[in-house]
Amino acid sequence: MNRINALKQKAFEEKDFDGFLIADEANILYFAGFPGAACLLIPRNGENTLYVYGVNYEQAKAEGKGFRVELVKRDENLAAKVAAQVKDFGIKKLAFDMLTFENYRNFAKGLRGKARIKPQNKLVWELRKVKDAEELELMRKAGQLTCEGMKAAYEFIRPGVKEYEAAAEIEYAMRRKGSWSTAFDTIVASGVRSAFPHGGCTDMEIREGDLVVVDIGASYCYYRSDMTRTLVAGKPSEKQKRLYEIVKTAQQKAFQAVKEKAKAKAVDAMARKVIEEAGYGENFVHSLGHGVGLEVHEPPALSPQSKERLTAGNVVTIEPGIYLVGFGGIRIEDTVLVKERGAEKFTNGFYTIEAIG
Amino acid sequence: MNRINALKQKAFEEKDFDGFLIADEANILYFAGFPGAACLLIPRNGENTLYVYGVNYEQAKAEGKGFRVELVKRDENLAAKVAAQVKDFGIKKLAFDMLTFENYRNFAKGLRGKARIKPQNKLVWELRKVKDAEELELMRKAGQLTCEGMKAAYEFIRPGVKEYEAAAEIEYAMRRKGSWSTAFDTIVASGVRSAFPHGGCTDMEIREGDLVVVDIGASYCYYRSDMTRTLVAGKPSEKQKRLYEIVKTAQQKAFQAVKEKAKAKAVDAMARKVIEEAGYGENFVHSLGHGVGLEVHEPPALSPQSKERLTAGNVVTIEPGIYLVGFGGIRIEDTVLVKERGAEKFTNGFYTIEAIG
Numbered sequence: 001m002n003r004i005n006a007l008k009q010k011a012f013e014e015k016d017f018d019g020f021l022i023a024d025e026a027n028i029l030y031f032a033g034f035p036g037a038a039c040l041l042i043p044r045n046g047e048n049t050l051y052v053y054g055v056n057y058e059q060a061k062a063e064g065k066g067f068r069v070e071l072v073k074r075d076e077n078l079a080a081k082v083a084a085q086v087k088d089f090g091i092k093k094l095a096f097d098m099l100t101f102e103n104y105r106n107f108a109k110g111l112r113g114k115a116r117i118k119p120q121n122k123l124v125w126e127l128r129k130v131k132d133a134e135e136l137e138l139m140r141k142a143g144q145l146t147c148e149g150m151k152a153a154y155e156f157i158r159p160g161v162k163e164y165e166a167a168a169e170i171e172y173a174m175r176r177k178g179s180w181s182t183a184f185d186t187i188v189a190s191g192v193r194s195a196f197p198h199g200g201c202t203d204m205e206i207r208e209g210d211l212v213v214v215d216i217g218a219s220y221c222y223y224r225s226d227m228t229r230t231l232v233a234g235k236p237s238e239k240q241k242r243l244y245e246i247v248k249t250a251q252q253k254a255f256q257a258v259k260e261k262a263k264a265k266a267v268d269a270m271a272r273k274v275i276e277e278a279g280y281g282e283n284f285v286h287s288l289g290h291g292v293g294l295e296v297h298e299p300p301a302l303s304p305q306s307k308e309r310l311t312a313g314n315v316v317t318i319e320p321g322i323y324l325v326g327f328g329g330i331r332i333e334d335t336v337l338v339k340e341r342g343a344e345k346f347t348n349g350f351y352t353i354e355a356i357g
Numbered sequence: 358m359n360r361i362n363a364l365k366q367k368a369f370e371e372k373d374f375d376g377f378l379i380a381d382e383a384n385i386l387y388f389a390g391f392p393g394a395a396c397l398l399i400p401r402n403g404e405n406t407l408y409v410y411g412v413n414y415e416q417a418k419a420e421g422k423g424f425r426v427e428l429v430k431r432d433e434n435l436a437a438k439v440a441a442q443v444k445d446f447g448i449k450k451l452a453f454d455m456l457t458f459e460n461y462r463n464f465a466k467g468l469r470g471k472a473r474i475k476p477q478n479k480l481v482w483e484l485r486k487v488k489d490a491e492e493l494e495l496m497r498k499a500g501q502l503t504c505e506g507m508k509a510a511y512e513f514i515r516p517g518v519k520e521y522e523a524a525a526e527i528e529y530a531m532r533r534k535g536s537w538s539t540a541f542d543t544i545v546a547s548g549v550r551s552a553f554p555h556g557g558c559t560d561m562e563i564r565e566g567d568l569v570v571v572d573i574g575a576s577y578c579y580y581r582s583d584m585t586r587t588l589v590a591g592k593p594s595e596k597q598k599r600l601y602e603i604v605k606t607a608q609q610k611a612f613q614a615v616k617e618k619a620k621a622k623a624v625d626a627m628a629r630k631v632i633e634e635a636g637y638g639e640n641f642v643h644s645l646g647h648g649v650g651l652e653v654h655e656p657p658a659l660s661p662q663s664k665e666r667l668t669a670g671n672v673v674t675i676e677p678g679i680y681l682v683g684f685g686g687i688r689i690e691d692t693v694l695v696k697e698r699g700a701e702k703f704t705n706g707f708y709t710i711e712a713i714g
Binding site: 102 | 431522
């Protein structure tokens with residue numbers, strides 16, 4: 001309920017809305033603690049109402065504590081039903097988080113002449129991007145589980161293993177320790193495919209001397225984590241070692257710059273400068289990092305274009321990389337918590353290019 | 358390219374559009390064979406163009422065969438860039454698949470005075486819901502992999518095992534055989550939580566006599582599968598066996614009704630009638646099924662409200678269930694291909710309430 005009160009403060013007191021419609025699945029989970037609702041209507045005056053189809057109705061009543069739970073019957077039109085309630089609540093200016101254009105049109109049609117409707121997802125992100133103590137505990141746990149997966153990667157990856165076999169061992173290790181799901185599709189990209197940041201995971205055999213980018217995440221109570229290491233199956237070459245040290249230094253420098261009030265673009269620049277000075281600026285083809293939480297890609301972005309300053313409670317990735325087409329790629333990534341002074345790593349260890357198996 | 362030509366036929370010949378903007382991730386994958394693009398612009402006259410950020414640019418050039426690949430630089434505005442290209446292509450009436458309201462507004466603003474823009478995702482679904490031979494091979498494979506997971510469930514589930522431990526074994530079995538990822542978050546819901554159709558998977562221990570709903574899916578080359586079985590840890594009670602037989606009969610009857618030109622609601626009714634006549638109509642709280650493909654929930658819906666007729670090439674789930682709050686739930690689900698005469702099961706076997714471990 002604290003989260004809903006904080007949203008009401010932002011939307012109803014600091015702005016002049018008198019209702020908020022939450023339709024995005026992760027936002028519903030954030031405010032209601034329950035993922036299976038079609039939408040959540042928060043009125044200035046009246047009861048917070050979850051709209052739920054029959055398939056999830058009993059679960060919503062059991063788990064959606066403190067909410068009125070409204071059954072949406074098979075033959076009912078959700079937009080019309082919500083619009084009627086908006087009118088009953090006397091809402092005149094309704095904010096919403098996220099709707100497809102077609103759903104927006106349906107809601108707007110239902111509300112015509114009753115209420116104005118305006119997108120305000122930024123207000124929700126202002127809340128979600130600053131994690132509270134409860135969220136941080138879950139994210140710490142998700143980070144620990146992710147490290148269990150990385151341990152399995154370093155133990156299992158060797159020449160002759162297929163990429164998806166390595167993924168199987170990694171995911172199994174995380175699951176056995178209590179991970180709820182993979183935070184995103186596991187990447188085990190070897191050889192020349194490691195030069196593609198989103199190289200996925202195929203049935204290719206990892207060969208002696210291949211660079212292998214392992215980008216994985218566990219989740220716990222819906223909260224996610226994100227971690228990348230790069231290792232070589234067998235003995236790394238001098239060039240591989242040299243590139244590895246550049247990326248590792250870039251990651252360390254950026255991590256050291258993370259703290260409350262740091263400019264996001266300045267943190268990005270710390271890593272980018274190391275890679276540029278080594279002559280690989282053009283090969284660092286993505287931003288330094290992104291927020292993580294209920295979703296794996298959230299605000300704030302750590303990029304050269306970012307206009308944000310970091311806040312204590314942000315959880316972000318720090319993930320510089322160098323990608324050489326035809327040769328391979330190296331990325332090192334941790335999920336870290338921004339604190340008043342400095343930062344805390346939720347993922348840690350395994351800063352080595354050599355497998356331990 | 359056949360898929361793009363089919364879309365052009367529908368949108369440009371049968372309707373009067375002269376451009377199609379594809380922005381939904383699964384749709385991009387469907388038309389381009391590559392998932393990492395920001396959007397795909399298909400003009401009546403001109404080259405099909407993939408818009409790709411730097412992070413995926415090299416991969417798009419390597420894997421996005423037959424497309425012009427346009428790099429979206431960090432400081433460029435995607436909507437403005439696409440709008441300029443729409444103008445260059447001479448597009449006057451642009452269809453799009455799916456955009457958030459805010460993205461729609463950005464595109465519409467960029468196109469003002471140049472082109473009209475209209476949602477037409479239905480045209481894309483008309484194609485995607487009829488799978489071609491290549492897709493069916495991948496979905497057969499996804500179904501086989503899912504059955505490997507179900508075998509693990511029947512072997513591993515016994516009293517004392519935790520739900521997430523069972524999920525770990527199931528997912529590991531699918532992965533080891535070549536599954537790319539779980540098609541959705543694995544459900545292993547035991548005891549009273551089995552009465553929630555989306556009961557998830559917790560750290561609860563499965564107890565002697567518990568109903569356990571196991572709802573799982575493997576994926577292969579991005580194509581998904583969906584399968585549910587319900588089993589009892591230990592010896593099932595008479596009531597559990599009786600309910601099981603009702604659901605099993607309902608599932609068989611519905612399966613027998615699946616064929617080209619069958620009304621979707623008639624197939625739903627076949628299963629619903631069995632459950633209603635047994636006195637549990639109120640406890641079958643969801644539709645009979647849904648389409649499956651690149652996504653786990655696709656058209657066509659098999660529900661009492663559906664107005665569609667099935668077509669050869671549709672791949673749908675058949676999943677009746679009975680859910681008794683405080684007692685538990687039973688669901689039996691297969692992914693099946695609609696054929697000219699009858700149907701083919703992509704998932705099969707394990708129609709028993711007793712574990713085999």
